[in-house]
Amino acid sequence: xxxxxxxxxxxxxxxxxxxxxxxxxxxxxxxxxxxxxxxxxxxxxxxxxxxxxxxxxxxxxxxxxxxxxxxxxxxxxxxxxxxxxxxxxxxxxxxxxxxxxxxxxxxxxxxxxxxxxxxxxxxxxxxxxxxxxxxxxxxxxxxxxxxxxxxxxxxxxxxxxxxxxxxxxxxxxxxxxxxxxxxxxxxxxxxxxxxxxxxxxxxxxxxxxxxxxxxxxxxxxxxxxxxxxxxxxxxxxxxxxxxxxxxxxxxxxxxxxxxxxxxxxxxxxxxxxxxxxxxxxxxxxxxxxxxxxxxxxxxxxxxxxxxxxxxxxxxxxxxxxxxxxxxxxxxxxxxxxxxxxxxxxxxxxxxxxxxxxxxxxxxxxxxxxxxxxxxxxxxxxxxxxxxxxxxxxxxxxxxxxxxxxxxxxxxxxxxxxxxxxxxxxxxxxxxxxxxxxxxxxxxxxxxxxxxxxxxxxxxxxxxxxxxxxxxxxxxx
Numbered sequence: 001x002x003x004x005x006x007x008x009x010x011x012x013x014x015x016x017x018x019x020x021x022x023x024x025x026x027x028x029x030x031x032x033x034x035x036x037x038x039x040x041x042x043x044x045x046x047x048x049x050x051x052x053x054x055x056x057x058x059x060x061x062x063x064x065x066x067x068x069x070x071x072x073x074x075x076x077x078x079x080x081x082x083x084x085x086x087x088x089x090x091x092x093x094x095x096x097x098x099x100x101x102x103x104x105x106x107x108x109x110x111x112x113x114x115x116x117x118x119x120x121x122x123x124x125x126x127x128x129x130x131x132x133x134x135x136x137x138x139x140x141x142x143x144x145x146x147x148x149x150x151x152x153x154x155x156x157x158x159x160x161x162x163x164x165x166x167x168x169x170x171x172x173x174x175x176x177x178x179x180x181x182x183x184x185x186x187x188x189x190x191x192x193x194x195x196x197x198x199x200x201x202x203x204x205x206x207x208x209x210x211x212x213x214x215x216x217x218x219x220x221x222x223x224x225x226x227x228x229x230x231x232x233x234x235x236x237x238x239x240x241x242x243x244x245x246x247x248x249x250x251x252x253x254x255x256x257x258x259x260x261x262x263x264x265x266x267x268x269x270x271x272x273x274x275x276x277x278x279x280x281x282x283x284x285x286x287x288x289x290x291x292x293x294x295x296x297x298x299x300x301x302x303x304x305x306x307x308x309x310x311x312x313x314x315x316x317x318x319x320x321x322x323x324x325x326x327x328x329x330x331x332x333x334x335x336x337x338x339x340x341x342x343x344x345x346x347x348x349x350x351x352x353x354x355x356x357x358x359x360x361x362x363x364x365x366x367x368x369x370x371x372x373x374x375x376x377x378x379x380x381x382x383x384x385x386x387x388x389x390x391x392x393x394x395x396x397x398x399x400x401x402x403x404x405x406x407x408x409x410x411x412x413x414x415x416x417x418x419x420x421x422x423x424x425x426x427x428x429x430x431x432x433x434x435x436x437x438x439x440x441x442x443x444x445x446x447x448x449x450x451x452x453x454x455x456x457x458x459x460x461x462x463x464x465x466x467x468x469x470x471x472x473x474x475x476x
Contacts, residue, residue, distance in 0.1 A: 015101060016056065016101060016102040017081070017082060017083060017101050017102045017103065018102070019059035019060070019080075019082050019102055019103065019104070020080055020082075022080065023076060023077065023079075023080040023082055023104075024037065024059065024060055026076050027060055027062060027073065027076060027104070030072055030073075030076065031062055031063075031069070031073070034062060034063045034064070034065065034069070035060055035061070035062050035063075036060065036061045036063070037059065037060045037061075039057075041061050042057035042058055042059070042060070042061060042105075043057045044090070045057065045058055045061045045085075045087050045090070045097070045105040045107060046058055046097070046098060046099055046105070047090070047097070047098070048090050048091070048092045048093065048094075048095065048096060048097045048098070049090070049091055049092065049093050049352070050092070050093055050094055050095040050096075050098075050435070050436070050437060051351040051352060051353045051354075051399070051401070051407075051437075052095045052098060052436065052437075053351070053401055055095075055098045055099070055100065056099060056102065057099060058085060058099040058102070058103055058104050058105040059082075059099075059102060059103065059104060060104045060105070061087075061104070061105045061106075061107055062104060062105070062106050062107065063107045063109075063110055064106055064107065064108050064110065064111060065110045065111060066111065067111075067183065067185065067191060067222040067223070070106060070108070070111075070185045070220050070222050071185045071189045071190070071191055072189070073104070073106050074106070074185050074186075074187070074188075074189045074220060074466075075188070075189030077103065077104055077466055078187060078188055078189055078464060078466055081464045081466060082102070082103050082104060082466060083099065083101045083102060083103025083104070083465075083466050083467075083468070083469050084103055084104060084105075084106055084220070084466050084467055084468070085097060085098075085099055085103060085104070085105045085106070085216065085468050086105075086106050086108060086128075086157070086161065086216040086220045086221075086468065087105045087106065087107045087108065087109070088108060088109060088128065088129065088154065088155030088157050088158035088161075089109060089131065089152075089153070089154060089155050089158065091152040091153075091154050091158065092158065092162060092432070092433070092435065093352075093354055093356075093432045093435075094356075094429075094432050094433055094434065094435025094436060094437040094438060095435040095436030095437055095471075096161070096162065096215055096216065096433060096435040096436075096468070096471060098436065100436065100469070100470040100471075101469045101470050103466070103469075106220060108127070108128045108129045108155070108157055108220070108222070109129040109155065110129060111127035111128055111129040111157075111222065112127060112129035112130050112131075112134065113126070113127050113130070114126050114127075114130060114134075114135060114138045114139070115127065115223065117138075117139055117142060117144075117228075118197065119142045119143075119144060121197060122144065122227060122228050122229065122230075123180060123197050123225055123226065123227060123228065124139060124144075124146070124225070124226050124228050125181075125223060125224070125225045125226075126156050126223070126224055126226065127157075127222065127223060127224075128155060128156060128157025128158075128160070128221050128222060128223070128224060129155055129156075129157060130155065130156050130157075131153045131154065131155050131156070132146060132148065132149065132150075132153060132154060132156065132159070133153050135156065139228060140231075143230060143231050144228045144229060144230055144231065145228060145229060145231050146178075146226060146228050146229075147168040147171070147172040147178075147229055148164060148165060148166055148168060148169070148172065148174070148175055148178060149166040149167045149168050150164045150165065150166035150167075150431065151166055151167070151336070151337055151340065152340075156224050156226070157221050157224065159175050160175055160179055160182070160211075160212055160221050160224050161212075161213070161214065161215050161216050161221065161433075162175075162213065162215060162431070162432060162433035163175050163176055163212050163213030163431070163433065164431050165387070165390075165392070165430070165431040166387065166431065167264045167266055167336065167387060168263060168264055169387060169389075169390050169392075169431075170256070170262060170263070170264065170265060170387065170389030170390045171261065171262065171263040171264070171295065172229065172263075174431065175212055175213075176209065176212055176213065177227075178226055178227045179195075179208060179212050179224060179225070179226060179227075180195050180196065180197060180198075180199075180208070180225045180226065180227060181193065181194060181195030181196055181197060181208060181224075181225035182194045182195060182207075182208055182211055182212075182221055182223065182224055182225070183221070183222045183223035183224075184211055184218075184219040184220065184221055184222065185219055185220045185222055186218075186219045186461065187218070187219065187461060187462040187463070187464065187466055187467050191222070192207075192219075194207035194208040194210075194211065195207070195208035195225065197225055210457070213433065214472075215433050215434065215435065215468060215471050215472055216467060216468035216471070217458060217462070217467050217468045217469070217471055217472055218457075218458065218461050218462060218467055219461070219462075219467060220467075232263075232295035232296055232301075233296065233297050233298065234294075234295070234296060234297060234298040234300075234301045234324075235263075235293065235294070235295055235301070235324070235329065236293070236294045236301045236302075236305055236322060236323070236324050237291070237292065237293045237294075237322070237323045237324075237328070237329040237332050237333065238291075238292045238293075238294075238305065238308075238309075238320055238321065238322050238323070238332075239284070239289055239290065239291050239292075239319075239320070239321050239332050239335070240289065240290050240292070240309075240312050240317045240318070240319065240320050240321075241284075241285040241287040241288070241289050241317070241318055241319045242287060242288045242289070242290065242312075242315065242316055242317050242318075243287065243288075243316045244288060244316075245267070245269060245288045245368060245369065245372060245384070246365055246369055247288070247315040247316050247317070248267055248288045248289070248290050248315075248317075248388075249267065249364055249365040249368055249369075249388060250315050250365060251290065251308075251311050251312045251314075251315045251317060252265055252267070252290065252361075252364070252388045252389060253361055253362065253364060253365065254311050255307075255308055255311060255389070256361050256389060257361070258307070258311070260304055260307055260308060261295075261296070261300075261304065262292060262293070262294060262304060262308065262389060263293045263294060263295040264291070264292060264293040264389070265290060265291075265292050265293075265387075265388060265389040266290065266291040266292075266336050266385065266386065266387060266388065266389075267288065267289070267290055267291075267384070267385065267386040267388045267393070268288070268289050268291070268335060268336060268339050268383075268384070268385050269288050269372075269383060269384040269385070270286050270287050270288055271343070271381075271382065271383045271384070272335075272339045272342070272343060272383040272384065272385055273285070273286045273287065273288075273289055273335065274286045274346075275339070275342035275343045275345070275346045275383065276334070276335045276338050276339055276342045278342070278346070279338055279341070279342035279345055279346075280334055280335070280338055280342065282334070282335065284335060285319050289335070290312070290317070290388075291332060291333060291335065291336050292308060293329070293333075294308075305322070336385065339383065339385050340352075340385070340396065343383040343396055343398060344398070346381070346398070347381055347398045349400070349401075350381075350398040350399060350400060350401070351398075351399055351401045352396045352397065352398060352399075353396070353397045353399055353407070353410045353411065353414060354394055354395070354396045354397075354432070355371075355393075355394055355395045355396075355414050355417050355418070356392070356394055356428070356429045356430055356431060356432040356438075357392070357393065357417060357418055357420075357421035357426055357427065357428060357429070357430065358390065358391050358392040358393075358421070358426055358427050358429075358430030358431075359391045359421050359424050359425070359426030359427075360391060360424065360425050360426065361390070361391045363391075363424040363425070363426070364388060364391050364393070366424070367393075367417075367420050367421055367424060367426070368384070368386070368393055370420060371384075371395055371413075371416075371417045371420065372384065372395075374413055374416060374417075375395060375397070375413060378409055378410075378413055380397050380398070380399065380406060380409060380410055380413070381397075381398040382395055382396060382397050382398060383395070383396050383398070384396075387430070387431075390430075391426070391430075392430035392431060395413075395417065397410035397413060397414070418438075418441050418444075419444075422441075422444060422445055427445060428441035428442065428444070428445050429441075434471070434472045434473075435471055435472070436470070436471060439471075439472065439473055439474065442472065442473060443473070451473050454472070454473060455473060455475060458475065459475070
């Protein structure tokens with residue numbers, strides 16, 4: 001396996017291309033103040049939340065305000081065979097935004113309008129710069145909501161590009177199930193539409209699903225039509241502490257196998273709880289903890305909660321705390337949403353090498369416990385969180401970016417964790433995407449034949465290899 005954090009080791013597909021002055025001049029003429037070559041702006045758009053360091057920034061940043069802006073910028077880049085990297089809010093974790101072959105960044109954060117809400121059809125159409133919190137704020141008066149919640153206030157465009165999911169996926173699915181249609185600017189600058197607002201279709205190839213999860217390597221998404229859902233009549237949340245991670249995971253497995261329609265079930269380990277307590281000045285018990293949420297009618301929510309509490313008690317679960325009001329639920333979920341940033345602050349100056357495996361639910365306990373055991377033995381500070389209801393968990397290794405030995409040990413731990421997941425029928429990434437960090441793992445998971453087919457698709461749709469090149473797989 002090969003998933004290093006040193007860009008130089010990702011050859012042969014990591015090579016800077018020249019950005020001719022003629023292109024920069026054309027961009028300035030077309031976009032004026034919407035195009036920036038300022039060093040600070042370029043550096044901001046040349047990094048994300050990944051552990052990669054010392055990567056050259058893009059040569060210019062175009063702040064698109066419309067689909068036509070995106071199409072014109074891509075067409076100009078295509079004429080000069082210069083790479084294009086879409087940018088939303090910069091919250092990706094696997095090096096998706098890095099300009100590893102140079103080029104220009106197209107920032108779509110100003111394309112942040114909710115274009116239409118079709119409440120009767122339970123659909124909404126948005127521009128890619130709309131964030132998930134903004135979307136839910138704008139549609140809450142309709143009694144509807146968009147459930148996909150990856151934790152960070154990510155943009156809908158970025159969530160589409162990485163096929164994101166998050167805390168509600170166990171009940172509502174991922175972006176794959178919730179994106180109905182797209183508007184996309186292709187590698188030639190052409191604008192196409194895929195899918196419709198209808199709930200299903202058998203018309204031709206499913207191009208919508210092809211672009212969802214393509215990480216900007218096939219085109220730039222400029223509109224997204226999504227499924228939205230009625231706000232549940234009743235919502236109840238709970239936290240429960242356990243004597244061990246195994247006890248918490250066994251409880252989760254029983255909840256899922258029993259068919260309880262739980263909306264969220266999240267695990268945070270004792271390290272994460274401790275960090276959150278310090279970060280948010282909370283007083284949670286510093287033990288492995290499940291955070292759960294139940295949606296439905298008042299009667300069904302009560303029935304779900306009673307069933308889950310009984311299962312948890314059987315595994316030593318204790319210190320149940322329930323919350324029915326929005327304010328109380330927000331307080332309980334603060335621990336989960338702040339876990340990543342609290343962990344980072346627990347070791348000032350660190351970078352995070354984060355894992356993202358997903359395994360069949362029956363194998364979750366073994367995969368997670370073996371990974372925890374190895375992390376403990378390594379001596380590297382770490383934290384663990386997981387969308388354990390669908391078998392997805394993350395270990396974050398907090399490394400000193402200047403300590404090459406520590407980085408190598410963390411990568412070795414990551415390799416072992418992914419190998420373990422693949423051996424039991426899992427995946428190297430449940431929701432973060434491949435980006436740079438998991439390119440070698442994708443080959444291990446899918447096999448050379450499948451990756452070669454991906455390359456064939458890439459070459460057909462992007463013959464000049466300008467759309468976020470050097471990501472997902474090496475083209476040659």
